[in-house]
């Protein structure tokens with residue numbers, strides 16, 4: 640009886656989870672064209688892309704998002720984007736040292752007179768945090784807290800594909816329109832987006848326009864963000880666009896980052912690279928893990944064959 644009750648509750652829970660998902664109705668994240676190189680049993684990170692992704696994080700995201708679980712030395716560890724076999728200890732790697740020194744941090748330990756000085760980071764230091772604490776981060780971001788990105792690809796369904804889809808999913812700037820209306824004798828200024836013109840919605844795009852979505856102040860519409868657009872949609876609420884609003888404005892515009900390897904910095908390329916960098920940060924031992932997994936499978940396979948033959952041999956004289 641007890642088992643039955645537990646089962647019934649779990650099933651009901653699952654059903655509600657399904658409803659919540661449906662109401663959230665964000666678009667399903669998708670991988671960049673060609674998929675991710677790190678997927679599958681033998682997939683590995685494209686380290687050149689992870690290197691560029693670090694540049695995107697450093698030059699764009701790190702002004703708002705911390706990565707508190709990462710140290711600069713991680714960049715130069717085996718499997719990391721700046722690993723150099725000449726320096727098995729990344730603390731000695733001059734390139735990693737230079738990357739670290741490019742960040743001014745507050746020293747985690749006080750000096751002789753008890754003050755916390757600013758100094759260039761060393762490979763042993765954690766990534767520089769943009770804000771002293773969460774309150775300061777919220778104050779600078781209209782009350783919203785930019786989440787730490789250390790393990791964001793593990794924390795959100797869809798992982799790297801979610802980060803990629805979110806960053807590339809915003810409407811283009813040209814799509815925002817100013818709308819002036821009268822309400823209770825007062826003039827109201829709003830920013831709206833005509834969903835009928837928003838091609839990125841694909842099959843979810845309204846067939847007949849204009850179908851305006853009102854963007855709340857300091858919030859930005861994104862079809863991949865979990866949320867609800869119905870209260871802000873001026874069209875048929877049954878066909879409200881997927882997604883929701885978040886406090887992060889679109890961050891990537893072409894050539895926002897200068898790539899040293901000459902790769903053209905399109906929005907898709909930067910989103911692809913930073914998502915792959917974040918996937919690496921969240922799972923830096925992926926290569927070693929897959930290699931061990933594969934070796935274990937081969938070992939178990941050989942063991943199975945050996946066991947089969949010894950079983951045949953041991954029981955060969957027994958009738959059955």
Ligand code: HEC
Nearest residue numbers: 699700702703780783784785786791802885886887890913
């Ligand atoms: C100007 C500050 C700022 C910059 C720069 C910025 N973000 Fe954000 N980001 C935010 C804020 C604020 C939020 C929280 C939004 C909310 O919860 O409404 C956020 C949220 C996110 C989220 C979580 C969305 C969710 O599902 O909750 C991800 C992922 C993200 N940012 C990735 C990035 C990446 C990658 C970059 C660099 C390309 C970047 N951000 C640059 C401010 C910023």
